[in-house]
Amino acid sequence: MESMNECLQGRINTCSAPGGLKITDIRFAHVKASSMHCILVKIDTDQGLVGMGEVRDGASATYAAMLKSRLIGENPCDVDRLFRKIKQFGGPSRQGGGVSGIEMALWDLAGKAYGVPVYRMLGGRFREQVRVYCDLGRTPPSQRVNGTLKARAIRERMDRFGMKMCKVIVGMEEIQYLYPDEELLSGPQDYIDQILAGHENLLKEDPVTGLADIDDKPFKRRMEDYGMVQHPYTFIRPTERGLDRYEEHVAQIREELGYRVPIAIDHLGHLGLDDAKRLLRRLEKYNLMWCEDVLPCTMAQEYRALRDYTSTPLACGEDLTYVENYEALCAPGGVAVIHPDICSAGGILECKQIGNMAQKYHTAMAMHMCETPVAALATGHVGLATENFIAMEFNAPDDDYWQDLVTGLPEPLIRDGYLHVPEAPGLGAEGFNDEVIRQHTWPGHPEIWAPTGQWDREYSSDRLWS
Secondary structure, three states, rough: OHHHHHHHHHHOOOOOOHHHHOOEEHHHHHEEEEEEEEEEEEEEEOOOEEEEEHHHHOOOOOHHOOOOOHHOOOOOOOHHHHHHHHHOOOOOOHHHHHHHHHHHHHHHHHHHHOOEEEHHHOOOOOOOOOEEEEEEOOOHHHHHOOOOHHHHHHHHHHHHHHHOOEEOOOOOOHHHHHHHOOOOOEEEEEHHHHHHHHHHHOOEEEEOOOEEEEOOOOOOOOOOOOOOOOOOHOOEOOOOHHHHHHHHHHHHHHHHHHOOOOOEEEEOOOOOOHHHHHHHHHHHHHHHOOOOOOOOOOOHOOOOOOHOOOOOOOEEEOOOHHHHHHHHHHHOOOEEOOEEEEHHHOOOHHHHHHHHHHHOOOOEEEEEEEOHHHHHHHHHHHHHOOOEEEEEEOOOOOOOHHHHHHEEEOOOEEEEOEEEOOOOOOOOEEEEOOEEEEEEEEOOOOOOOOOOOOHHOOOOOOOOOO
16 A cells, blocks of 8 residues: 555655655855855755755855755755754854755755745745845945935935835944044943944945945954944943934935835944933934844843834844744834844744744744845745735845846846745746856855765764753
8 A cells, every 4th residue: 555655746746756855965155145255055966956045144154064964865855854953053143054054955955846836835925026125235335424325325226126115224333433533422442443443344345346345244353342242231322412423314314215215224333222212212203114233132121121212113133043032032022023034043934933923922024135046035935925024135236146146037036126936946946057156256265066075974962852
């Protein structure tokens, strides 16, 4: 008598033999994309299907490579079981990139094996397409010196893709080094000196394109650097003149874009709770869509206190991993919007579950996305399948080769302000475009899809209980 599995597979139109599919290899390519160092993941199988994933921008391929010996010989269609097997090796922020990148490649393989798009396996659509919001991309430094020029730069990028909403980075530190002779911040002198020198650390201008050059993030830091100190411990405080200058910058952005355009503000600065209250009270009149990452995402109670103080919606979460950590942020009610990055949060199914959990607390979900089309497609499938989803970020308006990193996508993928998720199996792309990838490799990583045999026998006793 045939097994239930064989019986079901005989009635499903598949693109391979899913029941016998096995992982045979995992390799990586390092590329410049979305103003970031991005790492692509390729999972090969014994039936010729290739799974496409991505490690978080600015992370390390080691976070994914160390998982290889735990996955070789496994059936990639067992996505949930394999995720639970490797989940313990994911940490916050970039450390979640290995587990997340592998997970999205497994979903891509499962979709290709069964001949269906990933969103169908997540429960189907809540919408026809995925709204996208624009940020400044690689706007030249000369177009960032005041709010008016920033707004004009982002308007041009929004118009290019038909987008109707945007996000702009405005940090107190940036305002200080735009006006170096004014006393806009007070605090420890060594920190002030680092902030005043901040213009030297701005993205450099590409001599060919005139755009800001792509630099690595997160930046390499010394132990004593200001950028490595969490907000409450810097005791950098804005002066009243500093708050005036900040408000002036935001007012210029709003005046240039008008009040019909939803505007979010990101990275307000390394401010503690008390000064964040002062700043947010100033910003209420500008009717912002949200203020993002005002405090570190682990400070759930402080976010509750901040939300009680301001009418500006608060967003947070791109550095959290796994639904239980998002619930700790959502449960106190301090954020109006959670903002996971699919390459940190745990991948596709985990982001779907994060959205469902947030809805229980009447919290919306937008999604951070500063990666290649692979992560964009994965994010798009989650956006289709999650009811409380608002929009996803797009950080590559200036990288004209961005979509060409993969093959088989509709041209253009982003149009009329939406990402149009393909109906093709898996994530929707046919494969990687090796020729384009070779043209945009990250410095120090010229070889793409280099052998990873050194990870074939990595071993530890992974059981977490006795």
